[in-house]
Amino acid sequence: MSAVPAAFALTPGAPGRLRRALARAENALLVAVLAAIVLLPLAEAILRKLLGIGIAGSAALVQHLTLVASMAGAAVAAREDKLLPLFSLSSLLGPPARAAARFASRTFAAAVCALLCAAGIDFVAAERGAGGVIAYGIPVWAAQCVLPAGFLLIALRLAWNAGRSTYARGTAICLAVLPLASAPLWIQHPGWWPAPALALLAACALAGAPVFAVIAGAALFLFAQRGAPIAALSLDHYRLVVNPTLPAIPLFALAGYLFAESAAPRRLIEVFDALFGRLRGGAAIVTVLACTFFTSFTGASGVTILALGGLVMPLLLSSGYASRPALGLVTAAGLPGTLLMPSLPLILYAIVAGVTIRDMFVGGLLPALLMVGIVSAWGVSLRPRRREEPRPFDGAKARAALANAKWELGLPLAPVAALISGLATPVEAAALTALLAFAVTSLLHRDLGIVRDVPRVMTECGLIVGGMLLILGVVLGLTDYLVDAQVPDRLIAWVSDTVGSRVAFLLALNAFLLLAGCVMEIYPAILVLAPLVTQIGAGFGVHPVHLGAIFLANMELGYLTPLVGLNLFFASYRFGKPITEIFRAVLPLFLALGAGVLIVTYVPWLSTALLGFFR
Numbered sequence: 177m178s179a180v181p182a183a184f185a186l187t188p189g190a191p192g193r194l195r196r197a198l199a200r201a202e203n204a205l206l207v208a209v210l211a212a213i214v215l216l217p218l219a220e221a222i223l224r225k226l227l228g229i230g231i232a233g234s235a236a237l238v239q240h241l242t243l244v245a246s247m248a249g250a251a252v253a254a255r256e257d258k259l260l261p262l263f264s265l266s267s268l269l270g271p272p273a274r275a276a277a278r279f280a281s282r283t284f285a286a287a288v289c290a291l292l293c294a295a296g297i298d299f300v301a302a303e304r305g306a307g308g309v310i311a312y313g314i315p316v317w318a319a320q321c322v323l324p325a326g327f328l329l330i331a332l333r334l335a336w337n338a339g340r341s342t343y344a345r346g347t348a349i350c351l352a353v354l355p356l357a358s359a360p361l362w363i364q365h366p367g368w369w370p371a372p373a374l375a376l377l378a379a380c381a382l383a384g385a386p387v388f389a390v391i392a393g394a395a396l397f398l399f400a401q402r403g404a405p406i407a408a409l410s411l412d413h414y415r416l417v418v419n420p421t422l423p424a425i426p427l428f429a430l431a432g433y434l435f436a437e438s439a440a441p442r443r444l445i446e447v448f449d450a451l452f453g454r455l456r457g458g459a460a461i462v463t464v465l466a467c468t469f470f471t472s473f474t475g476a477s478g479v480t481i482l483a484l485g486g487l488v489m490p491l492l493l494s495s496g497y498a499s500r501p502a503l504g505l506v507t508a509a510g511l512p513g514t515l516l517m518p519s520l521p522l523i524l525y526a527i528v529a530g531v532t533i534r535d536m537f538v539g540g541l542l543p544a545l546l547m548v549g550i551v552s553a554w555g556v557s558l559r560p561r562r563r564e565e566p567r568p569f570d571g572a573k574a575r576a577a578l579a580n581a582k583w584e585l586g587l588p589l590a591p592v593a594a595l596i597s598g599l600a601t602p603v604e605a606a607a608l609t610a611l612l613a614f615a616v617t618s619l620l621h622r623d624l625g626i627v628r629d630v631p632r633v634m635t636e637c638g639l640i641v642g643g644m645l646l647i648l649g650v651v652l653g654l655t656d657y658l659v660d661a662q663v664p665d666r667l668i669a670w671v672s673d674t675v676g677s678r679v680a681f682l683l684a685l686n687a688f689l690l691l692a693g694c695v696m697e698i699y700p701a702i703l704v705l706a707p708l709v710t711q712i713g714a715g716f717g718v719h720p721v722h723l724g725a726i727f728l729a730n731m732e733l734g735y736l737t738p739l740v741g742l743n744l745f746f747a748s749y750r751f752g753k754p755i756t757e758i759f760r761a762v763l764p765l766f767l768a769l770g771a772g773v774l775i776v777t778y779v780p781w782l783s784t785a786l787l788g789f790f791r
Contacts, residue, residue, distance in 0.1 A: 199255065202248065202251070202252060202255075203252065203631065203635045204631070205248055206245065206248045206249060206252060206634070206635055206638040207631045207634045207635060207638075209241050209244050209245045209248065209638075210245055210426060210430060210634050210637070210638055211634075212238075212241055213238055213241050213242060213245060213423055213426060213427060213607070214427060214430070214607050214610045214611055214614075215607075215611075216231065216234055216237060216238050216241070216607075217234070217238055217423070217601070217603050217604045217606075217607040218604065218607045218608060218611060219231060219234075220234040220235075220604070221599075221600055221601075221604045221607075221608075225599070232311055232312070233310060233311020233312065234311075235420060235603075236310045236311055236418075237310060237311055238423050238603065239417075239418040239419070239420060239422070239423065240310055240316075240319040240418060241423075242417060242418065242422055242423045242426065242645075243319060243320075243322055243323075243414070243417045243418055244319070244322050245426055245638055245641070245642065246417050246426075246641070246642050246645035246646065246649070247322045247323065247325075247326030247327075247642065247646075248326070248638065248642060249638035249639050249640070249641050249642020249643065249645070250326060250330060250642035250643055250645070250646040251326055251329045251330055251333070251642070252635065252638060252639045252642065253639045253640070253642055253643040253646075254329070254330040254333035254334055254337075255333050256639065257337045258639060258640075258643065259285075259334075259386035259387075259388065259389075259643050259646070260386060260387050260388075260643055260644075260647070260699065261281075261384045261385065261386055261387065275339075277383035277384055278337075278338065278339075278383075278384065279338045279339050279344060279348065280379070280380055280383050281380050281383040281384045281385040281386075282334045282335065282337050282338035282348065282385075283334075283335060283338045283347075283348040283351050283352055284376065284377075284380040284385050284389060284393070285334045285380075285385050285386050285388075285389035286330075286331045286332075286334035286335040286338070286348060286349070286351075286352035287331075287351065287352040287353075287354070287355045287356070288389045288392050288393045288396065289327045289328070289330045289331035289334060289352075289389070290327075290328075290331045290352050290353055290355070290356045291355060291356055291392075291396055291406065292323075292324075292327040292392060292396075292409065292410070292650075293324045293327040293328045293331060294324075294356055294406070295324075295406040295407050295408075295409050295410045296320075296323035296324030296327055296407075296410045297324045298405065298406070298407035298410070299320065299323065299324075299407040299410035299411055299414070300317050300320045300321055300323070300324060300410075302407060303316060303317045303320055304317040320414060323410055323413060323414060324410075331352055332349070334348075334352075334386075334389075335348040335349040335352050336348075336349075373397050374394075374397065377390065377393050377394060377397070380393075386643075387647050387703070387704070388643075388646045388647045388649075388650050391647065391650045391651055391654050391704065392409065392650040392653070392654075394654060395409055395650060395653045395654040395657060396409070398654070398657050398661075399653075399657065402657075404657075408653065408656075409650065409653040412649070412652040412653040412656055413649035413650060413652065413653060414649075415652070416648055416649050416652040417645055417648070417649055419527070420603070421527055421533065421602050421603065422527060422645075423603045423606070423607075424523055424527075424533060424602045424603050424605075424606040425520065425523060425524060425527065425641060425644070425645070426637070426638070426641040426645075427603065427606035427607050427609065427610045428518045428520055428523055428591075428606045428609060428610070429475070429520050429637050429640065429641050430610045430613070430633075430634065430637045431473065431518065431587070431606075431609045431610045431612070431613035432473040432474045432475060432518075432520060432613075433474075433633050433634075433636060433637040434610075434613040434614055434617045434618075434624065434630070434633055435470075435473040435474070435584070435587070435613055435617065436470070436473065436474045437617070437623075437624060437629065437633050438616075438617035438621065438623035438624055439621065439623045440581070440584045440616070440617065440621075440623070441466065441470050441484055441487065442487060443577070443580050443581040443584060443621075444466050444469055444470070444581055444584055444585075445462065445466045445484070445487055445488065445491070446577045446580065446581065447574075447577040447578055447580075447581045447585065448461070448462040448465045448466050449462045449491070449577075450570065450573045450574040450576075450577040450578075451574055451577075452465070454568065454569055456556065457552075457555055457556030457557070457558070458495070459488075459491050459492050459494075459495035459497065459555075460492065460497070460505055460552060460554075460555025460556055460558070461552050461555065461556065462488070462491065463488040463491065463492060463505055463506060463509050463555065464505070464509045464512075464548055464551045464552045464555060465548070465552075466484060466487075466488060466509075467480050467484055467488065467506070467509035467510035467513065468509065468510060468511075468512045468513040468516065468544070468548055469513065469516075470484055470510060470513065471510035471511070471512075471513025471514060471516075471519070472513040472514075472516035472517065472518065472519045472588065473513075473518070473519075473587075473588075474520075475514065475519045475520030475521050475522075475698075477510035477511050477513065477514065477732060477735060477743060478735065478743050478746040480509075480510035480513070481506060481507060481510065481743060481746045481747050481750050484506075484510075485506050485747070485750045485751065486750075488506055488509070489502060489503075489506055489751070492505065492506070497558065498558075500757070500760065500761045501555075501558050501761065503747065503751060503753065503757070503758065503761040503762075504758075504761035504762040504763075504764065504765050505551070505554075505555050505765070506747065506751075507736070507743050507744065507746075507747040507758060507761065507762045507765075508551055508736055508743070508762055508765040508766075508769065509551055511547060511551070511732040511733070511735070511736070511743075511769065512544045512545075512547035512548045512551065512732075513544070514544075514698070514728050514729075514731075514732045515540035515541075515543050515544035515547065515725065515728055515729065515732075516540060516541070516544045516588075517537040517540070517541075517588055517591065517592055518537070518588060518591055518606075518609060519540075520699075521698050521699065521702060521728055521731075522536050522537065522540055522724075522728065523536070524644070524648075524699065524702050524703070525702050525706055525724050525727060525728060526724070528648070528651075528702055528703060528706045528707060528710075529706050529707070529710045529720055529723070529724060530710070530720070531720045531721055531724060532602075533595070533602045534595045534596065534602070535721050535787055536721060536724055537591075537592060537595070538721075538786045538787055538789075539721035539722070539724065539725055539783045539784065539786070539787060540724070540725055540728070540783075541786060542782040542783070542785065542786065543725045543729060543776045543782050543783060546772055546775060546776065546782065547729070547769060547772050550768050550769060550771070550772045551765065551768070551769070554764065554765055554768050583612075583616040583620060583621075584616065587609065587612055587613060587616065590605070590608055590609055590612055591605040591606060591608065591609045594608060614630065618630055644699050644703070647699070647703045647704075648703050651703050651704060651707065655707045658708075671712055671715070678716045678717065678718070679778075681712075681713075681716045681718075682716075682718070682726070682777050682778065683777075685709070685713075685726065685730075685777075686726070686730055686773065686774070686777055689705075689709075689726070689727060689730035689731060689734070690730050690733060690734050690737065691734070692705060692730075692731065692734065693730055693731040693732065693733060693734015693735060693737065693741070694734045694737045694741055698728075698731045698732070701731055702727075702731075705727075706727060709723065709727060710723060718780075719780060719783065719784050721783050721784060721787065722780040722783040722784055724783075725776050725782070725783040726773075726776060726777050729772070729773045729776050729777075730773055733766070733769055733770060733773050736762050736765065736766045736769065737766070741762075743762075744758045744759060744762065747762075
């Protein structure tokens with residue numbers, strides 16, 4: 177019984193001082209767990225290489241710490257109301273309708289979490305009888321308790337965020353508990369409720385319900401219809417999050433966050449400007465290379481616009497570029513970075529699609545270079561309004577810039593070298609990258625204070641990663657149901673009969689993914705769509721790495737789709753320009769990159785040629 181008051185104390189409704197203290201404690205727990213996930217694999221690798229010994233149960237400890245970090249991060253995301261929505265249409269509504277949509281979507285998500293909490297309790301009870309130890313006498317079931325505890329906390333926070341008044345919040349909590357209290361009734365009478373339940377699911381999804389709640393809600397409905405125990409959802413969630421490769425996601429994400437919050441972007445721009453700025457169109461090349469490199473670490477080209485826009489836009493304008501083409505270039509320049517190591521979407525796709533991280537790193541290289549070439553060529557082809565005498569190459573300046581940014585430039589090589597040489601597992605390579613990013617930003621350059629900044633960055637990273645892994649965990653449950661129901665097999669058969677040829681399938685896939693990229697964030701799109709797309713693609717004989725390059729290239733192109741692409745809104749916000757002006761500026765690049773996507777789609781050699789070379 178004592179767990180319930182503690183959970184309520186962690187909600188935003190607790191008294192201000194206590195709430196802040198508990199939030200700090202929760203953030204500290206998340207930071208400590210992430211630090212342990214970094215240090216344990218490295219300690220294991222060093223001991224194994226130097227002394228031929230290891231840490232007992234190191235891999236299992238890291239996997240279960242990832243489970244703790246995922247649920248703690250998701251709880252922090254719920255606390256901050258930053259769980260990713262599937263759609264964001266509520267922003268188009270007026271204030272009263274927006275408040276109603278918020279109440280409905282958050283209450284629905286809280287109800288789903290209450291059911292997932294109950295499923296987690298059933299799962300832990302079943303697993304406790306099986307015994308099992310992680311390491312050093314720690315029982316497996318103790319770590320699994322994180323699942324129901326986390327979902328309880330998330331449910332309370334979602335219900336609290338449903339409204340602003342005490343009455344609205346209390347109503348949301350009561351409504352969230354209602355499906356759990358009435359579960360015996362609707363499970364025993366499955367005939368009448370699916371249609372209204374699915375209609376409610378669709379409405380709440382459009383109102384802005386978090387992605388995980390929409391997917392988990394659909395899975396719960398389907399499981400109940402079959403009479404299957406909902407504890408299977410918790411089993412799938414647990415099995416996915418303790419996947420041996422999965423800790424690479426928070427580790428690479430942490431490296432990217434440390435990199436993005438430091439002064440590294442400015443140092444990179446200085447390097448590229450010293451090397452290429454003197455060339456005709458050099459400012460465009462500098463912009464593309466800097467934005468691409470930055471996106472490869474952050475995994476988000478929209479963030480690149482916000483972070484680097486204020487640095488590269490003046491560079492382009494001072495070099496004589498007109499405002500419109502400069503605006504289009506900045507909006508699109510970071511897109512190729514999604515296909516470059518160690519981009520988080522690349523890693524996430526590899527895990528979801530069952531492809532090795534190394535193969536996706538290698539397979540994305542040539543498509544990324546193609547996209548870099550297209551954007552750079554477009555920028556160089558534009559004639560600045562002012563013709564200036566080309567400045568001579570300054571070797572001393574270039575050497576100084578390279579020396580100042582040598583660690584940032586070499587950082588992507590660390591995981592690649594560790595993986596290709598076989599000296600480290602993917603998780604150990606990711607841990608090495610995160611530790612090097614910390615050392616470069618906090619110890620060498622001292623951009624980030626170890627006490628002042630690093631915990632904040634780690635908490636923000638854990639928040640995002642926790643939200644993603646929450647989605648990933650419930651996606652597996654829904655995917656397993658669809659596989660058991662032979663839905664992918666039937667869909668493959670239908671597509672084969674309808675589409676007929678591989679060429680037509682790839683064209684249809686481009687159109688579908690481009691549309692998805694317009695309306696969905698890349699991470700939910702990977703988690704929701706990739707499992708299905710990979711199975712259908714396999715039916716047409718498409719190489720999984722080639723399919724991954726197609727998937728990511730289309731999703732990024734969707735961010736530039738006229739009038740609805742997310743990067744257009746980022747650029748409009750960053751530069752204070754109307755969306756129609758951004759649309760006109762980016763349209764030529766949208767068409768040029770669209771041609772690049774078609775080349776990636778119909779020339780599989782670009783994605784697969786280097787795979788054999790690096791094996």
